[in-house]
Amino acid sequence: MAWTSGGTSDLAAALGGNLLERGETGFDEARGTWNGRFDRRPDLIALCTSTDDVKAAVDFARENGIRLSVKGGGHSYAGNSVADGGLLIDLSSMKSINIDAEARTATVAAGVTCGGLDAVTQQRGLATPTPTVSSVGVIGAALGGGTGYLSRKYGLTLDNVAAADIVTADGKHLRVSTDDHPDLFWAIRGGGGNFGVVTTLDLGLHDVGPQVLSGQIIYPFDDAVEHLRFYRRFMEDAPEELQCYAFCFRAPSIDLFPAEVHGKPVLDFAVCHQDPDAVSVVQPLRELGSVVLDTVGPHPYVQTQTAFDANLPKGRRYLSRAHNLGAITDDAIDAMVEHVPRMAGALTAAYLDPLGGAISRVRTDATAYAGRSSRFGFHIIAGWLQPDEDESVIAWASEFAAAMAEEANGGVYVNLIADDELDRVPAAYGPNLRRLQELKRKWDPENIFASNHNIAPS
Numbered sequence: 001m002a003w004t005s006g007g008t009s010d011l012a013a014a015l016g017g018n019l020l021e022r023g024e025t026g027f028d029e030a031r032g033t034w035n036g037r038f039d040r041r042p043d044l045i046a047l048c049t050s051t052d053d054v055k056a057a058v059d060f061a062r063e064n065g066i067r068l069s070v071k072g073g074g075h076s077y078a079g080n081s082v083a084d085g086g087l088l089i090d091l092s093s094m095k096s097i098n099i100d101a102e103a104r105t106a107t108v109a110a111g112v113t114c115g116g117l118d119a120v121t122q123q124r125g126l127a128t129p130t131p132t133v134s135s136v137g138v139i140g141a142a143l144g145g146g147t148g149y150l151s152r153k154y155g156l157t158l159d160n161v162a163a164a165d166i167v168t169a170d171g172k173h174l175r176v177s178t179d180d181h182p183d184l185f186w187a188i189r190g191g192g193g194n195f196g197v198v199t200t201l202d203l204g205l206h207d208v209g210p211q212v213l214s215g216q217i218i219y220p221f222d223d224a225v226e227h228l229r230f231y232r233r234f235m236e237d238a239p240e241e242l243q244c245y246a247f248c249f250r251a252p253s254i255d256l257f258p259a260e261v262h263g264k265p266v267l268d269f270a271v272c273h274q275d276p277d278a279v280s281v282v283q284p285l286r287e288l289g290s291v292v293l294d295t296v297g298p299h300p301y302v303q304t305q306t307a308f309d310a311n312l313p314k315g316r317r318y319l320s321r322a323h324n325l326g327a328i329t330d331d332a333i334d335a336m337v338e339h340v341p342r343m344a345g346a347l348t349a350a351y352l353d354p355l356g357g358a359i360s361r362v363r364t365d366a367t368a369y370a371g372r373s374s375r376f377g378f379h380i381i382a383g384w385l386q387p388d389e390d391e392s393v394i395a396w397a398s399e400f401a402a403a404m405a406e407e408a409n410g411g412v413y414v415n416l417i418a419d420d421e422l423d424r425v426p427a428a429y430g431p432n433l434r435r436l437q438e439l440k441r442k443w444d445p446e447n448i449f450a451s452n453h454n455i456a457p458s
Contacts, residue, residue, distance in 0.1 A: 007064060008044065014056035017047035017093060030090050031082050033071070034135065036315040037390075038079035038419075042069065042088040049093050051165060051173050051199045058197060059171040061087045062448055069451035070197055072110050073137020077320035078419040080193075081140075083451040089197060099124065104205045105162060110198060112138050114148075118302050127208035127301060128160045134306045135314065139201055143192050144415035144453075145369050147377070149272040149304065150208065152357030153240040158189040158369060159362060160204040166196040169444040173199075187439045190368030190432070192414060193452040195443050209301035213273040216307075217285050218293040221248065221265035224337050227288050231269065231352075232328045234284060240357040241274040242281055248340045249311075249349040251292070261292055265340050270351075271296060272304055312383065316347055319382040319394055321401035322416035323408035324374035328352065332378075332407035339400040345393040347383025350400065352376050370430040371411050378404055379416055414453050425453045434458070 012019040020027045021044055030045045043066075046057040061068040067086025074081045074092070082088055091110035097120045098107040104126065108117060115134025121127050129150035131141050138146075138157070146157020154160065163177035166188065174196075176185040187195050219227055231246050238244065247268040251261040269285045276298040286294060312318075325332065340350060356375050364372045371377075382397040384390075414428035426433050437458035440447070445457050 007060070011044075011046065011056060011060045015046055015048070015053045017049040017053055020045040020047065031088065032315075033074040033076065033079065033081050034312075034314045035075075035077060035079055035318045037317045037319070038082070040079065040082045040084045042083060043085055045088045045090050047090050047093055051167060054089060054091070054167045054197050054199055055171050055173055057087060057089045058167050058169070058448070062169065062171065062446075067451070068448055070193055070449070072140045073113055073135060075133070075136045075140065077318060077415070078417060078422070078453065080452050091197070091199070094199065099126075099205075101126070106203045106205055108138050108201050108203060110137070110139050110200065114138055114141070115302075115306060118305050121205055122208075122210050122300075122302050125207060125209055126205040128203045128205050129154050129157050130305075131157075132305060132308050133312055134309055138203075139198050140193075141415065142201060142203075143188055143190075143198060145190060145371070145413055147353060147355070147359075147413070149214075149243045150206070150274070151359055152243055152354060153274065154206050155358040155362065156369065157203070158367060159358070161189055161201050162204055163202040164188060164198050165200040166198045168196040169446065169448045183439055184443060187368055187436060187443070190370070190414070190429075191436050191439075191455065194436070194440055194449055194455045196449065208274055211276040211298045212301045212304055213276045213278050213282060213296065214271060214299045214301075214304040214307075215296035216293065217269040217271065217282075217291060217296060218251075219267045219289060220261060220292060221267050221340060223289055224248075224267050224340070225333055227267055228328065228333045228336065229330075230288060231285075232333075235354050238354075239273075239281065241278070243272050243354065244285065245270040245354075246352040247349055248336065248343070248351065250343060250346075257293060265343060266292055270307075311347060311349065312381070313347075317384050317387070317390070318347075319380075319397055320416045320418045321380040321382070321397050322412050323378045323401065323404050324371050324411035324413065325352075325376040325378055325407065326373070326409040327375055329407045332404060335400070335403040335407065339396070339403060342396060344396040345382045345384035345389065347385075348381065348393070348397075349383075350378070350380045352378055364431060368429065368432050368436055370428065370432045371413060374409060374411055377413055377416075378408070417453055422453065425455065428453070429455070
């Protein structure tokens with residue numbers, strides 16, 4: 001360790017929260033993350049409860065020249081939330097949410113999860129686009145992008161950010177927006193955690209719920225070619241109020257599914273329309289053949305937002321592979337039909353995520369997020385239980401991703417880049433990379449904030 005016991009005493013005294021060292025009660029719990037593939041051990045954990053705590057922790061790391069990592073929701077596919085050694089800034093206790101119903105905004109602290117935000121905003125019939133797993137941190141998602149059921153209508157999470165509080169590498173607390181430090185505000189909307197520790201976001205809210213039309217329409221995978229080609233046409237004309245993911249996974253051996261499909265691949269159209277009465281819009285997806293399961297109906301938006309939680313439990317082993325697509329080509333469909341039946345991993349799924357709409361109406365250079373022209377995202381979430389499965393599951397996922405790469409446009413959503421493919425970070429930023437590198441040099445020239453999908457200072 002590069003610091004002295006006196007130095008840690010000073011940091012502990014400066015924190016409103018606790019400072020944990022290895023072996024202390026709560027240390028192992030605090031260093032835990034959603035992805036069980038990673039078992040990383042910092043030297044110190046600062047349990048921050050305020051922006052002042054974050055300032056003290058950043059100053060300590062900079063002055064002592066030690067590694068710094070930052071954990072909000074802890075949902076990083078690449079394990080970036082916690083680093084080996086150094087100081088971990090744990091933001092998970094910062095859970096305040098302040099709603100201004102008249103201004104239709106929510107001020108969200110760094111430890112707030114998507115489920116926590118939805119629970120509060122839906123009390124007023126409001127929501128903002130966030131991912132569809134409730135334990136994901138709102139700010140972590142927003143710093144990279146943030147896609148979800150509402151994104152085709154209202155954009156990415158980051159498109160709804162009006163202002164932010166951030167602690168920069170020099171320990172300053174800044175309020176950033178289009179009027180204040182606009183260059184830094186531009187960078188954090190897509191540039192991840194490269195430019196500082198964001199402690200609050202002001203997010204715009206929209207009329208959503210409390211009821212929406214949602215659910216899953218599941219077919220046997222046998223007719224996937226025909227069904228996916230229909231889906232491709234269907235989404236071309238679908239209203240922006242409708243989102244429909246095309247999921248592929250193995251049907252679990254539970255009573256909800258007929259015994260004849262247990263363990264077999266299925267094709268799942270997971271839908272959400274903001275109008276709970278829009279049954280006719282979704283109806284064509286229900287008439288493609290013999291349905292395994294159809295749960296579409298009026299449901300609370302908060303329930304819709306938690307529907308995938310059980311399939312992605314904390315502590316299991318996960319790997320991400322992703323691509324941006326300009327279109328769903330016939331060859332892409334053929335690649336899915338070839339690889340899905342050989343799917344490896346008990347929790348594995350692969351899906352198509354329709355983009356476009358409000359996402360594509362924002363200029364590529366308006367924020368750091370560069371995937372505006374992509375029409376779909378493709379994502380493999382490989383999930384499994386035991387370390388001895390690592391080789392076979394990762395090999396399958398990598399082979400599938402390589403096949404889909406031939407049909408992709410070269411871009412990738414930065415939040416989905418795995419730990420073993422960090423060379424793809426430049427592809428996530430495309431034409432915005434040079435500006436991000438220059439801003440990194442301005443705001444973090446020593447690359448203190450490096451435990452992320454790192455942008456090196458130019």
